[in-house]
Amino acid sequence: MPKYKDMVQPVRATDEEMRHIHIDPVPDDEKCEKALQYLDEMRKKFRSFVLAMESCVKCGACAENCHTYLGTKDPNNIPTNRAELIRKIYKRYFTLEGRWFGKLVGAEDISLDIIEQWYSYFYQCSECRRCARACPFGIDTCEVTFVGRQILHWLGIVPKLHAHVGAAMERVGNHTNLPKPGIVDTLEFLSEEIMDEFGVEVPFPVDQPAEIMYIPSSADFLLNPYTLMGAGMFFTYIGASWTIPSTVTEAGNFGLLFDQMFTQRHNVTRLLDAAQKLGVKKIVWGECGHGWRAAKMYIPTLADRPVRWPITHLHDEIAYYIRTNQLKLDPAKNPKPVTLHDPCNYARACDLIENLRTVIRASVVDFREMTPNREWTFCCGGGSGILFDDPEMYQRRIQLSAKKAELVRATGVGANGDGILCAPCSICKAQLYPMVEEHKLGVEVKGLVDLLGRALVWK
Amino acid sequence: MSYFILQILPYVTMVVFTFGLLYRLGRWAGARIVHDITLSPFPQSNTQVLGIFGAELIFFRSLFSSDRALWVGAWLMHMALFAVIGGHLTGIYFLGKQFIYIGTSENLSEQLSALLGTTMGLIMFAGLLYLFYRRFAVAKVREVSTLSDYLHLVLLLSIVTVGNIMRLWEHDLGITYAPVKDYVTHLVMLMPLPMTHEVFTRPFFVLHLLFVQILLMIFPFSKLMHVFGMFAERWIINRVYKEPAPGLPNVDVQAARRAGLGLPSSEGGV
Ligand code: HEM
Ligand code: SF4
Numbered sequence: 001m002p003k004y005k006d007m008v009q010p011v012r013a014t015d016e017e018m019r020h021i022h023i024d025p026v027p028d029d030e031k032c033e034k035a036l037q038y039l040d041e042m043r044k045k046f047r048s049f050v051l052a053m054e055s056c057v058k059c060g061a062c063a064e065n066c067h068t069y070l071g072t073k074d075p076n077n078i079p080t081n082r083a084e085l086i087r088k089i090y091k092r093y094f095t096l097e098g099r100w101f102g103k104l105v106g107a108e109d110i111s112l113d114i115i116e117q118w119y120s121y122f123y124q125c126s127e128c129r130r131c132a133r134a135c136p137f138g139i140d141t142c143e144v145t146f147v148g149r150q151i152l153h154w155l156g157i158v159p160k161l162h163a164h165v166g167a168a169m170e171r172v173g174n175h176t177n178l179p180k181p182g183i184v185d186t187l188e189f190l191s192e193e194i195m196d197e198f199g200v201e202v203p204f205p206v207d208q209p210a211e212i213m214y215i216p217s218s219a220d221f222l223l224n225p226y227t228l229m230g231a232g233m234f235f236t237y238i239g240a241s242w243t244i245p246s247t248v249t250e251a252g253n254f255g256l257l258f259d260q261m262f263t264q265r266h267n268v269t270r271l272l273d274a275a276q277k278l279g280v281k282k283i284v285w286g287e288c289g290h291g292w293r294a295a296k297m298y299i300p301t302l303a304d305r306p307v308r309w310p311i312t313h314l315h316d317e318i319a320y321y322i323r324t325n326q327l328k329l330d331p332a333k334n335p336k337p338v339t340l341h342d343p344c345n346y347a348r349a350c351d352l353i354e355n356l357r358t359v360i361r362a363s364v365v366d367f368r369e370m371t372p373n374r375e376w377t378f379c380c381g382g383g384s385g386i387l388f389d390d391p392e393m394y395q396r397r398i399q400l401s402a403k404k405a406e407l408v409r410a411t412g413v414g415a416n417g418d419g420i421l422c423a424p425c426s427i428c429k430a431q432l433y434p435m436v437e438e439h440k441l442g443v444e445v446k447g448l449v450d451l452l453g454r455a456l457v458w459k
Numbered sequence: 460m461s462y463f464i465l466q467i468l469p470y471v472t473m474v475v476f477t478f479g480l481l482y483r484l485g486r487w488a489g490a491r492i493v494h495d496i497t498l499s500p501f502p503q504s505n506t507q508v509l510g511i512f513g514a515e516l517i518f519f520r521s522l523f524s525s526d527r528a529l530w531v532g533a534w535l536m537h538m539a540l541f542a543v544i545g546g547h548l549t550g551i552y553f554l555g556k557q558f559i560y561i562g563t564s565e566n567l568s569e570q571l572s573a574l575l576g577t578t579m580g581l582i583m584f585a586g587l588l589y590l591f592y593r594r595f596a597v598a599k600v601r602e603v604s605t606l607s608d609y610l611h612l613v614l615l616l617s618i619v620t621v622g623n624i625m626r627l628w629e630h631d632l633g634i635t636y637a638p639v640k641d642y643v644t645h646l647v648m649l650m651p652l653p654m655t656h657e658v659f660t661r662p663f664f665v666l667h668l669l670f671v672q673i674l675l676m677i678f679p680f681s682k683l684m685h686v687f688g689m690f691a692e693r694w695i696i697n698r699v700y701k702e703p704a705p706g707l708p709n710v711d712v713q714a715a716r717r718a719g720l721g722l723p724s725s726e727g728g729v
């Protein structure tokens with residue numbers, strides 16, 4: 001089902017797969033009625049959503065601040081129009097003006113076609129919040145996407161990719177379905193790699209009683225090994241007592257992206273269980289944009305018990321040790337030109353901006369800022385896990401990454417074909433690995449702790 | 460008809476406006492701030508939060524960064540609008556003599572009041588015209604507009620046009636402050652005016668008030684709620700977030716480096 005009436009749509013989970021994530025799909029003839037019921041529940045709960053429904057002036061300022069509109073020129077990808085897909089229903093059923101003046105204010109009856117539109121356009125939004133930053137009132141279309149995806153989830157409409165990730169998280173505690181023996185084996189292999197390449201002995205303790213619990217992104221086990229190696233090297237270098245819990249080897253939390261109720265909360269519970277069981281004092285988070293947002297901003301409101309553990313990001317910690325002059329680093333070990341892609345979730349939702357620069361400046365010789373950057377960063381186009389592989393959606397991904405490609409090219413780091421695009425977020429990496437090839441940017445994608453690990457001076 | 464618009468409708472308008480507003484704000488208050496969705500720039504103190512609110516209100520700072528072309532029109536229009544609202548209140552209350560408090564003569568104050576009023580009215584007119592033009596001419600704005608978006612602007616343009624006509628041709632078509640103050644005073648005190656009062660004989664004044672009342676009645680049911688929406692939204696996203704302190708438990712980097720942690724045993728590590 002990659003297309004429906006000219007709209008691209010991700011391949012969806014089967015009914016069976018939906019049941020694995022605790023949803024009984026709603027039959028077609030009840031979908032509209034149920035959708036309204038869920039929408040009613042959501043509007044009574046989330047004020048951020050109500051404000052997006054009721055105070056937008058349709059000024060259009062958000063349009064060219066969204067990479068999805070820039071890349072596709074599809075009017076429904078203008079943030080306020082994305083919100084309008086729900087707003088027209090909201091107006092029709094939940095406002096006086098919509099009930100009385102319908103067409104005049106753009107109200108519309110609900111139909112299955114509209115639900116299909118939701119599925120298409122809420123899964124092109126990367127929940128990057130650049131629209132919120134740009135809007136004169138701060139209206140946050142990401143909140144509308146959250147609500148749209150939640151309703152779709154309850155109706156039984158979720159991309160196969162997201163449903164698989166949700167099920168894997170519940171089964172083994174990570175997105176990639178990697179069981180404990182696989183985790184231990186991979187980590188032993190990474191230790192050997194570090195020995196071969198950097199000549200240092202770095203153990204990766206799993207489920208050991210320790211002071212610090214490190215939560216890596218599961219993608220680091222297979223796709224971004226240097227990120228995990230870099231983290232291990234840092235912890236060993238500073239002599240930390242640390243461990244990776246085998247029950248949560250996942251910094252991400254796809255629950256944030258499609259089901260903020262069961263799926264997201266379940267992951268949080270798992271994390272707190274692990275922290276309690278291992279008796280740790282602090283939790284340190286690995287490189288993952290949405291995951292860090294989910295951890296830093298949502299754990300306090302999703303936790304099912306008092307949270308006794310301060311939770312910080314790996315780069316907040318590394319930056320602290322750099323600022324206090326406790327790490328000996330040799331930037332010359334990273335001689336290639338480097339630019340930094342600010343992951344939107346770090347920059348706009350978590351205030352992790354300055355510390356990334358502290359780390360990168362200390363680790364490389366030739367660092368070049370991108371413009372715009374920091375809180376005005378453009379998304380890589382893969383945010384919120386829209387990393388779909390079917391041909392239609394893959395074409396969309398190329399369009400969605402077009403703006404980022406333009407900005408990377410403008411930095412000139414890839415001019416000689418040997419640049420580095422540092423993207424300290426797993427989804428950014430997964431999106432950018434193929435996209436730098438599609439756009440022929442002449443750069444290699446790397447994490448940030450990868451560069452730090454390489455720059456450490458051990459003797 | 461004039462009597463209805465000036466003497467009866469205002470009370471209906473005030474009821475619709477007040478209860479509509481309370482209904483709308485009540486709905487907003489009923490929904491909650493469920494999760495922490497603080498957005499950059501992360502202010503570190505409540506003073507900085509106030510600074511953000513102020514800069515957004517006075518300078519439209521986010522809009523300045525995100526869409527300069529819109530900012531020019533929207534900012535001019537709003538500043539003129541704020542001035543016009545302020546001008547109506549003070550001008551009518553002080554009969555145009557408000558500037559004597561900053562040391563002008565009565566005559567000069569009246570002239571200043573008229574000049575400022577006319578200028579702001581014209582700026583606002585130009586600003587609105589520009590916003591109206593954008594809705595047709597700029598593709599992205601056209602693509603987000605519904606019929607009501609155009610009608611809002613038509614209504615505002617009508618109010619401002621009539622207002623400007625009264626200003627520019629004051630002696631033939633306009634009205635002076637004194638009868639208006641008399642009218643407003645009676646309205647507020649719930650006292651009817653005699654049918655022969657000057658305000659009923661000024662068709663443009665009656666029209667101006669009709670349009671304004673329509674605007675106030677649709678206010679709570681329209682996007683004009685953005686006036687309050689901005690504060691309500693920023694209350695959610697612009698707040699202080701306190702970071703936990705960095706520094707890892709029981710870590711002594713110097714000791715670790717002295718012990719040569721990580722170095723293979725052959726090189727003196729442990
Ligand atoms: C608090 C800060 C405010 C900001 C940032 C703001 C921003 C905006 C923006 C961006 C527009 C869209 C212009 C367009 O149509 O393209 C607008 C329209 C408008 N605003 Fe505001 N506004 C603010 C406060 C106010 C206030 C206090 C009033 C009135 C007392 C007001 C009255 C209007 C009116 C009448 C319009 C025209 C609506 C229309 O296009 O139909 N605004 N505002
Ligand atoms: S910038 Fe804000 S107010 Fe303007 S159209 Fe977009 S969401 Fe609406």
Ligand code: SF4
Binds near residue numbers: 126127130132
């Ligand atoms: S959150 Fe990002 S992708 Fe989604 S509408 Fe806003 S700017 Fe576009």
Ligand code: SF4
Binds near residue numbers: 342344346380383384
């Ligand atoms: S994938 Fe990366 S760039 Fe894109 S939304 Fe997440 S953090 Fe932002």
